[in-house]
Amino acid sequence: MSRRFTPKVVTANDLIEGDVVYLSSNDVWVRELHRAELIDDEAHADLRLLHAQGQPGIVVGAYLADAKAGPNGPEPVHFRETFRATGPSNYAHGKQEVSPHRA
Amino acid sequence: MYTYTEFDDAFVRERVAQFRGQVERRIDGSLTEDEFRPLRLMNGLYLQLHAYMLRVAIPYGTLNGAQMRQLAYIAERWDRGYGHFTTRQNIQYNWPKLSDVPDMLSALADVGMHAIQTSGNTIRNVTADHFAGAAADEIEDPRPVAELLRQWSTDHPEFQFLPRKFKIAITGSPNDRAVTRAHDIGLRMVRNDAGEPGFEVIVGGGLGRTPMIGKTVRDFLPKADLLPYVEAILSVYNTLGRRDNKYKARIKITVHETGIEAIREMVEARFAELRPEFTGADQEVLAGIEAQFAAPEWAKVSAAPFEAAYTNDPLFRSFADTNLAAHRNPDYAIVSVSLKAHGATPGDATADQMRTLADLAERYGHDELRISHEQNVILPHVPKGHLPAVHAALKAAGLATANIGLASDIIACPGMDYCALATARSIPIAQEIATRVDELKLEHDIGALKIKISGCINACGHHHVGHIGILGLDRAGVENYQITLGGDGTETASIGERAGPGFSADEIVPAIERLITGYLDLRNSPDETFLAAYRRLGAEPFKAILYPQEKEKARAA
Numbered sequence: 001m002s003r004r005f006t007p008k009v010v011t012a013n014d015l016i017e018g019d020v021v022y023l024s025s026n027d028v029w030v031r032e033l034h035r036a037e038l039i040d041d042e043a044h045a046d047l048r049l050l051h052a053q054g055q056p057g058i059v060v061g062a063y064l065a066d067a068k069a070g071p072n073g074p075e076p077v078h079f080r081e082t083f084r085a086t087g088p089s090n091y092a093h094g095k096q097e098v099s100p101h102r103a
Numbered sequence: 104m105y106t107y108t109e110f111d112d113a114f115v116r117e118r119v120a121q122f123r124g125q126v127e128r129r130i131d132g133s134l135t136e137d138e139f140r141p142l143r144l145m146n147g148l149y150l151q152l153h154a155y156m157l158r159v160a161i162p163y164g165t166l167n168g169a170q171m172r173q174l175a176y177i178a179e180r181w182d183r184g185y186g187h188f189t190t191r192q193n194i195q196y197n198w199p200k201l202s203d204v205p206d207m208l209s210a211l212a213d214v215g216m217h218a219i220q221t222s223g224n225t226i227r228n229v230t231a232d233h234f235a236g237a238a239a240d241e242i243e244d245p246r247p248v249a250e251l252l253r254q255w256s257t258d259h260p261e262f263q264f265l266p267r268k269f270k271i272a273i274t275g276s277p278n279d280r281a282v283t284r285a286h287d288i289g290l291r292m293v294r295n296d297a298g299e300p301g302f303e304v305i306v307g308g309g310l311g312r313t314p315m316i317g318k319t320v321r322d323f324l325p326k327a328d329l330l331p332y333v334e335a336i337l338s339v340y341n342t343l344g345r346r347d348n349k350y351k352a353r354i355k356i357t358v359h360e361t362g363i364e365a366i367r368e369m370v371e372a373r374f375a376e377l378r379p380e381f382t383g384a385d386q387e388v389l390a391g392i393e394a395q396f397a398a399p400e401w402a403k404v405s406a407a408p409f410e411a412a413y414t415n416d417p418l419f420r421s422f423a424d425t426n427l428a429a430h431r432n433p434d435y436a437i438v439s440v441s442l443k444a445h446g447a448t449p450g451d452a453t454a455d456q457m458r459t460l461a462d463l464a465e466r467y468g469h470d471e472l473r474i475s476h477e478q479n480v481i482l483p484h485v486p487k488g489h490l491p492a493v494h495a496a497l498k499a500a501g502l503a504t505a506n507i508g509l510a511s512d513i514i515a516c517p518g519m520d521y522c523a524l525a526t527a528r529s530i531p532i533a534q535e536i537a538t539r540v541d542e543l544k545l546e547h548d549i550g551a552l553k554i555k556i557s558g559c560i561n562a563c564g565h566h567h568v569g570h571i572g573i574l575g576l577d578r579a580g581v582e583n584y585q586i587t588l589g590g591d592g593t594e595t596a597s598i599g600e601r602a603g604p605g606f607s608a609d610e611i612v613p614a615i616e617r618l619i620t621g622y623l624d625l626r627n628s629p630d631e632t633f634l635a636a637y638r639r640l641g642a643e644p645f646k647a648i649l650y651p652q653e654k655e656k657a658r659a660a
Binding site: 013015016017018019020056057060061077078079080083084087088089090091093094095 | 129130132135136150151152153154155183197198199200201202448519520521528530531534577580581582
């Protein structure tokens, strides 16, 4: 029996800014984890990852990260993904900065 | 201080131009990430957790005011207004945009700096005693040799694809402030029976997942033989070093598996081949470099302001007692400026603070600054009479924390707040320990204590050589912190021993508090440091303090 598939999101870093990005269901790269597409199906996850890896001009290092459903959308499972989703704990930099120009 | 020659300047600028083209080709799609990655790493550009990170070399930790000012400018112009000084005398910018990096490198070239070989399997930034050229206990300033090694190793065709990265540290003093025994090659200046200066050559030290104290491969190496000898070591390593297994690829494993005697034979044999090829050109270059590192013309400044402030100002007295070190000129002092204000991020300096330090160096300190591997900034040459003015300016900039060498002067790697390799956070643990130590008002009573924190097994935070080392790990999806005790990075180097089971993020600060307050009851006098008490008593009493419930269980059984 193969291991049960746990839900995933496709995540990567933006090529220019390096910021953490997630693939949404309508093929847009978003900066917030809760707007990402939560993928329940393994075959679909593989396809979505291939789609992400086919965009080297936009993102770097795409991979599938474990996530779980929350009231506002996907939430991290592992603390590493929590830090990626929220930014560093010593300064309000990165995702904690108010940046109206960002999607 | 060394000033770039036309050759150096042209070389660095050519590299900037090459990298500018490489970035353009990456962005326009001509280069894939797999093709681009080694190119960006050759220029110190990493992709970390939240952003790119640019690691800039500060060779042998030496800067002048103009260079420090430029680091401040770069921080404000292209980053978030601060920089992070590392345990290898580099500065890291945590938020550069890929498209801005060529301009940042160009701005560095304007002041004779670069990010070359701050990554990759090459010879990395050569580090040195941060008191070099100033220390009272020094035999000779080691920086001319460090600069010679920098020039020799930069773009050296034979050593661009080593089995693994290669780190060299050098000290000119018997008191080892450069952690030479935990480097791939450590060079310690000593005198032979005739009184001539030369080097004890140490090889195969290192921290990381397999910590090793380096072994002496040559007791005394004449200065003139240094380059061929180092080249012989690299050559042997390049041949024997394991390329099949990344975790066994450092020279410490080569030395361990081959044995120091066999390594010594091979190095000496290779040295015998190489030595005749060095016909003196290197010594001519070295003589030219040495002339540039001539000591400044010492100023005559009355020490009266120092005496008055020391008598009348308790804050200044505390700063003077804690942050000053003996200078080779008795009218001068070495000032260590702490980048460890209680609760702040270890090693971070804002652009304003960098400019304050540049101003002070230019005004009072012969235009010299140093960065220590302990993530602090040094003003190496300050006349004692100027110290009250320097202290006042530091205080105004939030830089006058009197904690050098004390419990809150903590080394911490960036950890999982920034680093893609980290398995747990380091910075918040350092912040919380320092804050708690400050609340306890005990650190001056505790005295010399080195706490060092790494956020993964690679040990950038030097936890193995901390009197108290903390290693952050991922235990089943939760941050967990292991404590090691009794490590030492000086001339009496030793690797710390693991104390027992790890602690959660909530438990680690109380555990450290138990240790340092418990030590006060264990020491036989206020002069016995934590490390000395540990060496006298062994691990058991310290373990009993760390794990009181174990003691209870044993008693019940």
